[in-house]
Amino acid sequence: AQSVTQLDSHVSVSEGTPVLLRCNYSSSYSPSLFWYVQHPNKGLQLLLKYTSAATLVKGINGFEAEFKKSETSFHLTKPSAHMSDAAEYFCVVPPSGAGSYQLTFGKGTKLSVIP
Amino acid sequence: ETGVTQSPTHLIKTRGQQVTLRCSSQSGHNTVSWYQQALGQGPQFIFQYYREEENGRGNFPPRFSGLQFPNYSSELNVNALELDDSALYLCASSSGHSEETQYFGPGTRLLVL
Numbered sequence: 001a002q003s004v005t006q007l008d009s010h011v012s013v014s015e016g017t018p019v020l021l022r023c024n025y026s027s028s029y030s031p032s033l034f035w036y037v038q039h040p041n042k043g044l045q046l047l048l049k050y051t052s053a054a055t056l057v058k059g060i061n062g063f064e065a066e067f068k069k070s071e072t073s074f075h076l077t078k079p080s081a082h083m084s085d086a087a088e089y090f091c092v093v094p095p096s097g098a099g100s101y102q103l104t105f106g107k108g109t110k111l112s113v114i115p
Numbered sequence: 116e117t118g119v120t121q122s123p124t125h126l127i128k129t130r131g132q133q134v135t136l137r138c139s140s141q142s143g144h145n146t147v148s149w150y151q152q153a154l155g156q157g158p159q160f161i162f163q164y165y166r167e168e169e170n171g172r173g174n175f176p177p178r179f180s181g182l183q184f185p186n187y188s189s190e191l192n193v194n195a196l197e198l199d200d201s202a203l204y205l206c207a208s209s210s211g212h213s214e215e216t217q218y219f220g221p222g223t224r225l226l227v228l
Binding site for chain 1: 119148150155156157158159160163170171173205207216217218219220221222
């Protein structure tokens, strides 16, 4: 079964500095992978998705992620953090194949942005 | 805003009681999935309903049950509440194909005392 490991439970950055949220995946083949964001008291929102079309994926709000098969990684980055980026971020394995229905979430990384 | 709504927003129950949580799916979506998110954890899949039938289930006991109605809204019922059932319950709607994006509601926060 596919799974993801988010390497940091909490990341703190200063406003205007780069963001790096790390995710490694475990799979015997190239998976599809998503990143979701959860703002306080709001629902989960899809940031971006990798579906094997291109290894560098651009998402909403200036975020992007690069799929690296050699490193089994799918890290989320943003060049310059904004206060509104403070939230919880989840690396997610989507449903795949017959009989698969659920999103499988990592444990999450809480991003704090310091003014 | 995703168009997925959940009610109530917050709920307090005591151990042993029963609870019903509700979810209205986004217009045009016929699939609803339910997830449990314990504090400090990622959401865990409970089950999914597609066109009023349970379509898949995660590792949750039978006291977690659900319904989907002809308008594709859904209910999650939990019987014999336990303290560990305290969590944020999220529903997500989608168009019925496994690869389609799931759109989440804001959740219902349940506290069991």
